[in-house]
Amino acid sequence: MKILRVAADIYPDVVGGVGLHVHEMSKEQVQLGNHVDIYTAGSNDKPAHEKRGGYEIKRFKPLIKLLGNSIMPNMLFSLYKNRYDYDVIHAHSHLYFSTNLCAIIRKLGSSPLVITNHGLNSQTAPPWFQDIYTATGAKFTFNAADKIICYTESEKAELLKLKVPSEKIEVIHNGIDTEHFIPAQEPAFDKKSLLWIGRYAKGKGVDYLIDAFNILKSEHPDATLTMIGKGPDKSKIVQKIQDLNLEKDIRMEEFIPNSEIVQLYQQSSVFVLPSLEEGVPRTILEAMACCVPVVCTRLPQLVDIVEGSGLLVPVKDPRTLADSISRLLANNSLAKELGDSGRENVVANYSWKDTVKKTLLIYANLVE
Known part of the structure; x- marks a missing residue:
């Protein structure tokens, strides 16, 4: 299967849960025989194109950063150009501008769009901004998706309150490699x-x-x-x-x-x-x-x-x-x-x- 993954952050460029999830998910899917490309935010010290962990990265330099969010209008053109080149487009977090772009492309016509919800509310935006975005941009983005992945039933309940159709929502737990993360011989x-x-x-x-x-x-x-x-x-x-x-x-x-x-x-x-x-x-x-x-x-x-x-x-x-x-x-x-x-x-x-x-x-x- 040919997969386009879209995320503002990727490990180790950015240290954090979403970026690490994107890296580990892509690496594992490649090992299972899939082709994965990633669109993400770039910077002056990172190459525009890179192959790593079996997947390919294309970076887009942000025009500006707003509340910690990389605004990359140049990504829109690549998304539109390649909108049917993949079996599925998988975007991470409706809070990212990159995911909003994927929603626009899906509305215009593209391969199926999957969005993983990594938390409903921003940790950097003020509450008044979050309320406006949830009622507008978030609703638009979720409604454009073919499927939305939540980690828990409580997250699903939050999306249902936003009138997101139940049939669009799938609950898949977050996970880790329990053969890598193991206890010490002696606890500390x-x-x-x-x-x-x-x-x-x-x-x-x-x-x-x-x-x-x-x-x-x-x-x-x-x-x-x-x-x-x-x-x-x-x-x-x-x-x-x-x-x-x-x-x-x-x-x-x-x-x-x-x-x-x-x-x-x-x-x-x-x-x-x-x-x-x-x-x-x-x-x-x-x-x-x-x-x-x-x-x-x-x-x-x-x-x-x-x-x-x-x-x-x-x-x-x-x-x-x-x-x-x-x-x-x-x-x-x-x-x-x-x-x-x-x-x-x-x-x-x-x-x-x-x-x-x-x-x-x-x-x-x-x-x-």
């Missing part, structure tokens, strides 16, 4: 090492994580925090860390190769996700697969995944976040119980190979 609970991976953006709730860590230090002065990621709010977070005199206890890295990320999980006592908005982040599944207990915010789409494998806390509540982390750091038996449960859950329900196969089945049904 006594290290009191916390791990956060994500983007420095408002929707990630990083402010509340720093506040929680500051509170936590009074009970666990030897606790440390490792933060991996980039983003528009990083300088603000760095300033906050300095203002609270936490620099010596917080390690910040912009990028860790995926080949080395397993060791990072294995060396962590707790994985923390304080997000205000999320899809189903791979990072939670990766941590759980490594038997690392999770503390995360009680977002609807995460409850079924994390409950019994971690602790859930309200959004924007650094005190409860700190107390929940402290509870795990003080109780190795509880940490081990939740970590082991997380591994069992991911192995049983979140296989990456299963995710890829179900996605290919959607393509096949559209092409028939």
Whole structure:
């Protein structure tokens, strides 16, 4: 099958869940005998064309960036020119301008369009902008698609509220390679090492994580925090860390190769996700697969995944976040119980190979 994948981000150009999903999905589909091309955003330090992981990349330089979104009108011409050259076009996240372009092309006439929903709301746009976009651009984009993939039933319910036809929506869990993400021989609970991976953006709730860590230090002065990621709010977070005199206890890295990320999980006592908005982040599944207990915010789409494998806390509540982390750091038996449960859950329900196969089945049904 010939597949065109369209996404604003791709790993390792951009570190994040969507970009990594795009890379891993494309690589796996190629290994299964499919041809995959990717249209994505470019930059001056990246070639316009590149072959990597068995798939081909074509990059389009953005005209501008708006709220972290690459605006690439030049991609429209290539999409239109090649609109019937592929069996299926698969775009990632309705929040990206590139996916809006795919919707326009589908309305004009093209090969079937599949859109994966990586979370309904933007983590960078202000609420008033998000509300306007959801009622207009998002509805148009979803309605143009032949199929929409959601990770959870709660995400599907959100789309149904937007009057997206039920028959267009398929629920396919996000997944990870549980043979790659494995537990350490000896857990790191006594290290009191916390791990956060994500983007420095408002929707990630990083402010509340720093506040929680500051509170936590009074009970666990030897606790440390490792933060991996980039983003528009990083300088603000760095300033906050300095203002609270936490620099010596917080390690910040912009990028860790995926080949080395397993060791990072294995060396962590707790994985923390304080997000205000999320899809189903791979990072939670990766941590759980490594038997690392999770503390995360009680977002609807995460409850079924994390409950019994971690602790859930309200959004924007650094005190409860700190107390929940402290509870795990003080109780190795509880940490081990939740970590082991997380591994069992991911192995049983979140296989990456299963995710890829179900996605290919959607393509096949559209092409028939």
